[in-house]
Amino acid sequence: MLTIYHAPGTRSMRVIWLCHELGLPIEIETIPFTADFRASPEWRQKSPTGKVPAMQDGALVMFESGAMVDYILDRYGEGRLRPQPGSHADAIYRQWCWFAEATLARPIGDVAQHTRVRAPEDRIPAVADDARQRALAFLQVVDQSLAQTDYLLPEGFTAADIMMGYSLMLGERLGVWDAHLTHLVAYYERLKTRPGFQVAATA
Numbered sequence: 001m002l003t004i005y006h007a008p009g010t011r012s013m014r015v016i017w018l019c020h021e022l023g024l025p026i027e028i029e030t031i032p033f034t035a036d037f038r039a040s041p042e043w044r045q046k047s048p049t050g051k052v053p054a055m056q057d058g059a060l061v062m063f064e065s066g067a068m069v070d071y072i073l074d075r076y077g078e079g080r081l082r083p084q085p086g087s088h089a090d091a092i093y094r095q096w097c098w099f100a101e102a103t104l105a106r107p108i109g110d111v112a113q114h115t116r117v118r119a120p121e122d123r124i125p126a127v128a129d130d131a132r133q134r135a136l137a138f139l140q141v142v143d144q145s146l147a148q149t150d151y152l153l154p155e156g157f158t159a160a161d162i163m164m165g166y167s168l169m170l171g172e173r174l175g176v177w178d179a180h181l182t183h184l185v186a187y188y189e190r191l192k193t194r195p196g197f198q199v200a201a202t203a
């Protein structure tokens with residue numbers, strides 16, 4: 001069985017949500033999201049950078065939430081929640097998966113670092129402000145892409161929406177985006193109605 005090392009409000013939410021959508025049994029091990037725990041040798045064995053999440057499947061131990069999503073879909077997905085590899089739709093699917101973490105979550109993560117994660121004396125307000133502006137510019141791209149479709153892919157809900165959903169949840173919690181992004185707001189409301197989102201967001 002998959003074990004997901006989870007801290008509420010973190011990217012482990014993506015992995016829990018995905019497993020719920022696929023109906024996969026998982027064990028959730030909740031870990032403290034403290035600097036001390038994340039620096040501990042026990043945690044660094046699973047996640048060498050100290051970041052959350054980590055995941056175990058038998059002898060396999062992984063860090064990086066997007067890689068976990070890929071692995072789970074490859075091994076247990078049976079073709080669900082993503083397009084046929086190599087297809088046009090798959091290229092767009094991968095584009096949004098990467099965008100959600102590599103492009104959008106980066107400035108949102110900087111906002112988190114400089115408003116919540118770092119010790120108060122290590123926070124730089126100007127970095128947080130600049131990161132908010134960068135995040136907003138990227139969110140506008142997502143908003144526009146959703147003008148004609150309910151999900152990132154016109155074909156329907158995929159794991160790219162799970163990747164994006166967490167980035168949006170983090171952005172919402174940090175007040176990075178607001179109601180003027182109307183397509184984005186409607187999309188996020190749509191994602192929130194999914195039972196997998198609700199389970200993962202409250203785990």
Ligand SMILES: N[C@@H](CCC(=O)N[C@@H](CS)C(=O)NCC(=O)O)C(=O)O
Nearest residue numbers: 010011050051052053063064065066
């Ligand atoms: N790209 C990594 C990012 C992991 C990450 O930044 N995790 C956050 C929580 S969601 C974290 O552990 N932050 C603590 C820190 O950066 O010190 C992934 O997708 O797993």
